[in-house]
Amino acid sequence: MQLLSNARPARFAIAAGALLAVAACATPGSEPSQIADPLEPVNRYIFAANLAIDTTLIEPAATFYRDFVPDPARESVRNFLRNLETPILLANDVLQGDIDAAGVTGRRFFINSTIGILGLFDPAAEMGLARRDEDFGQTMGHYGVGPGFYIVLPILGPSSLRDAAGNFVDYYLDPLNHYAENTDRGYITISRTVARGIDARSRTIETLDEIERTSIDFYATIRSLYHQRRQSDIRNGTTPSLPKLDLTSDDADDRTAALKQ
Amino acid sequence: MMADSMIQLRRFVLVLVAATTFSLSAAAQQARADTTEEFIAQLGDRALQVLVQGAQSEEQRADAFRALLSDGFDLPLIGRYALGRFWRKATPAQRSEYVKLFEDFIVTTYAARLGEYSGETLQVVSSRADDSDTIVVSEIVREGLQPIRVDWRVRNGDQGFKIVDVVVEGVSMLLTQRDEFASVIQRAGGDVEGLLNRLREKNDAQN
Numbered sequence: 444m445q446l447l448s449n450a451r452p453a454r455f456a457i458a459a460g461a462l463l464a465v466a467a468c469a470t471p472g473s474e475p476s477q478i479a480d481p482l483e484p485v486n487r488y489i490f491a492a493n494l495a496i497d498t499t500l501i502e503p504a505a506t507f508y509r510d511f512v513p514d515p516a517r518e519s520v521r522n523f524l525r526n527l528e529t530p531i532l533l534a535n536d537v538l539q540g541d542i543d544a545a546g547v548t549g550r551r552f553f554i555n556s557t558i559g560i561l562g563l564f565d566p567a568a569e570m571g572l573a574r575r576d577e578d579f580g581q582t583m584g585h586y587g588v589g590p591g592f593y594i595v596l597p598i599l600g601p602s603s604l605r606d607a608a609g610n611f612v613d614y615y616l617d618p619l620n621h622y623a624e625n626t627d628r629g630y631i632t633i634s635r636t637v638a639r640g641i642d643a644r645s646r647t648i649e650t651l652d653e654i655e656r657t658s659i660d661f662y663a664t665i666r667s668l669y670h671q672r673r674q675s676d677i678r679n680g681t682t683p684s685l686p687k688l689d690l691t692s693d694d695a696d697d698r699t700a701a702l703k704q
Numbered sequence: 705m706m707a708d709s710m711i712q713l714r715r716f717v718l719v720l721v722a723a724t725t726f727s728l729s730a731a732a733q734q735a736r737a738d739t740t741e742e743f744i745a746q747l748g749d750r751a752l753q754v755l756v757q758g759a760q761s762e763e764q765r766a767d768a769f770r771a772l773l774s775d776g777f778d779l780p781l782i783g784r785y786a787l788g789r790f791w792r793k794a795t796p797a798q799r800s801e802y803v804k805l806f807e808d809f810i811v812t813t814y815a816a817r818l819g820e821y822s823g824e825t826l827q828v829v830s831s832r833a834d835d836s837d838t839i840v841v842s843e844i845v846r847e848g849l850q851p852i853r854v855d856w857r858v859r860n861g862d863q864g865f866k867i868v869d870v871v872v873e874g875v876s877m878l879l880t881q882r883d884e885f886a887s888v889i890q891r892a893g894g895d896v897e898g899l900l901n902r903l904r905e906k907n908d909a910q911n
Contacts, residue, residue, distance in 0.1 A: 446858070449851055471833035477861065477883055477886070490901020527760070652731045657812075657813040659884065659888055659899075659902040659903065659906050660886060660887045660888045660891070660902075663883055663884045663886075663887030663888070664880060664883070666887075667879065667880045668880060668885060669877040670877055671874060671876060671879060671880065672873070672874065672875055674874070675875065676874075678874070679865050680853070680873070
C-alpha cells in the first residue's frame, strides 16, 4: 500500500472527473444494442492503421509466439500475467460490492502464488476457483454508467469513453505500475502490456482472420462484437438478456431505431 | 347442513380443477422445454455427422450444411430482423432479393467455419421460456479448454421448432449482423441497394 501513496489523491481527482464526464453521457436504465459512434471517421482511420500495424507486426509476432513456444510455456506466461493482475481484479470485485468474488480472487492469488509457483500455474482453477475478469470499466457499467461512445485507440484497439477512463483508473489501482514509476522502471509496464497483447492476440488469430474474411463491414462487426461483449462482461456472463425479437410489428423496429438516434 | 356440504364439495372440486389445470400447464411447459432441448441436441448431433463424414466433397458438405441450416433456422425471419428498420424502406423486389442473398451469405459464412472443426461436442445444459420463445442454454465442450457458452433462441411456429438467434458468450449473432448491415446501409447514404451490392459481391467472391 506504501507504493500507492505518492500523488494518489491528485490522480484520483482526475479519474473521478473523468468518471463524472462519462456518467453524464450515460443513459441510465436503457441498454441500447448499438453503441454511439460520433467519431466514426476518425475511428475508422485509426482502425485501418491498427490493422496495418497488426498485419505487419502484431499478428506475425503472435503467430510466431504461438507456433514456436510450447503450449505449457505459453500457459505459464498467461497464468503469470493474470496473477499479476490480482490487485485490479480484487479492487474491482470490492468496488462492485461482490465480496464472494473478492474472496475467490484472494484465494486464487494465495494458492497460485504459492502452490502455483509465483503464479506460473493455475492450480486454483482445478480446485473450482475460476477466474473472472474485472476492470474499472465494468465496475462503472455495474453501477449503470453507459459506454458513452465508441473509441478506437491507436494499437490498443476498440474501447469506449467509459472503458478508456476505466483503463486509466485501473492503471493507478495497480501497485506494480506505481513501483515501476517510482523506481524509473518504465520497461516493466511496457513489457507487461506487450506480453499481454501478444498473448491475447495469439489466441484469436484464426477467429479474427475469419471474421475479417466473412464480414462485409469489418469495422462495424468489430464495433458490435466489442459492445456486446462488454455488456456481457458487465453482467458477468450470467443469464445474458437476449435481444427481444418482436417481428410481429414493423413499428417496433422503427421505434427502437428512433430512440437510438 | 346440506348447503354447507354443497359448498364444501364445490370448493373441493374447484381446488381439484385448479390443481389439475396448474399441473397440466406446468407439465405442458416442461414438455415444451424438454422437446426444445431435444431439438437443439438433435441438431447438434446432425451437425456433428456432417462434420465427421470425411469422405465427401466440399460441395456435398456445403449442401448438407445448407439443408441443416434451412431445417434448423428460420432464415427468412432472421434475415428480416437483420435488416431491422430498413426492411420497411426496401421495395418488394429488394426484399425478395435480399432474402435470397442473405441465405447465401449465411451459408457461405458459416460453412467457412466448418473447416476448423476439431472434436468439439455440444451439450445442452438447460432451457427457459422467454416471451413466446424458448432459450436453450448449451455448452460447446472442447478438449482441455474452457467450454464455450452458446444460447439458442428457439421459436415454435407453423413449421415446428426454428432457431432465430444464436448467442455465443453473450454475443448475439443476429444483433452483430444487424449492426453490420445497418452500418453498410448508412454508409451508402441510407440506400438498401448499397447492402445488396455488397452481399452480391461477397457471395460471388466466395462461390
